Amino acid sequence: MVEYKTEEQKKKFYRTGDWNKLRIEALDRDNHECQQCKREGKVHVDSIKVQGERKSVELNVHHKYEIEHYPKLALVLDNLETLCLNCHNKMHDRVFGEQKKKRWDDERWE
Template sequence: MSSIIQHIIEGNLLKFYKSKEWFQIRAEALRRDNYECQMCKEKGKYHKAENVHHINEVKHRPDLSLTLDNLLCLCIRCHNDVHDRLDQQQKKKDKFINEERW
């Protein structure tokens, strides 16, 4: 078992995401997808990909953590959508503002 996969199994994801192996496969995925968000592209839109997402999560499938076919390039908004997280713009938009302004 490689030391990279061992880091994942031990719950040390920071070491995995700082590893040379991750940076290399991440760069390869970005080149493959032309640095474009693949979810935006499916909708006929363009946005630069800032994240490389694991289709099968690293915690659940450490054996696929460095497999190119398990990676998908996404923009921050789409990556947050995949993980059901709100980005900063959505948080500001959803924040309640009192209708009375003094």
């Protein structure tokens, strides 16, 4: 059975033609819209490619059940959903630009 435990194994998987094909299928199925934003009544669609410029990444295809723990679901369309970068980062507890809450809410005495 294939495993996706290490970063190198995951990177190798995400470079395969099978993944890329399924990723496009998931994006098309989800109409290139963030499904979490949609559930919240918002709209976040993919960026548009401008000739001569690099396309900005707006959407990711997310595994609902992570491949590290559920390798059999790595290439199952029903295990995928389209998310914007912000929602995808929230799903993985990666929050940037916000200060983490202080552990103690004490005043500082000088």
